[in-house]
Amino acid sequence: MSFDSDLGPINYVVVAFASTPVPSAGLDQLAALVDTGRILVLDVEFVAKSADGSVTTVDAAEVGAPTFAGASSGLIDNDDIAVVADKLVPGGVGIVVVYEDLTLLPALKAWEGEGATVVSEGPILVEDLVESIDATEQG
Template structure:
């Protein structure tokens, strides 16, 4: 890509694993998405919530899984998520759970954005729809039809 100042859409997802440890399911697919250039990990934090309700960020290597080495994600924790973000995730967790909080950039759309901007177009706004917002919009569309 010629314009290194372009970014793809930035998204985040927080996934709760009950039982106090993440499972390996999904992490291999995450690596595949990174390796194939579909996404770029901007931050990956592991958040725990103790029985007393306290919330902490811990390194990925804290969790020893039999079938996957999470330690390879230790370098992905960039600190992009601030204390308020971590607190908000912690409020959603059940005691004794851990969450993986992933902030990522979607790279697949960059060639489209690059082509538009090279031809004189400019990005005027961008955003994110939640699943709830999408459901409401679809419901409203069905009512209008």
């Protein structure tokens, strides 16, 4: 297992809306996370499903998110788009965001400076966390 302490955890989130335009509050919060250095957005893709069920990626401005125009980097591929499309209602739009979490990097750098070595890292699935909490509460 390898770890690159110059990178924070890489995650993604998919959010679906029944129609356009995409509400701006969440997009504003996403931009604020970038502006404050908490995350680095690696890719953003907007996926639209027409009334007849056909799926396309669309420009951010087409769904009311002009701030994110040009944010697509190609990390999200056609297989990913198909998974998102499956979750959309006809006329709906989905946002896929791939991002790097930068919040822990200063602590990792400090530990390295003190001679520590990061030996493992990885995600914890929400389902696993809930299951563990439930087991703890029942025991």
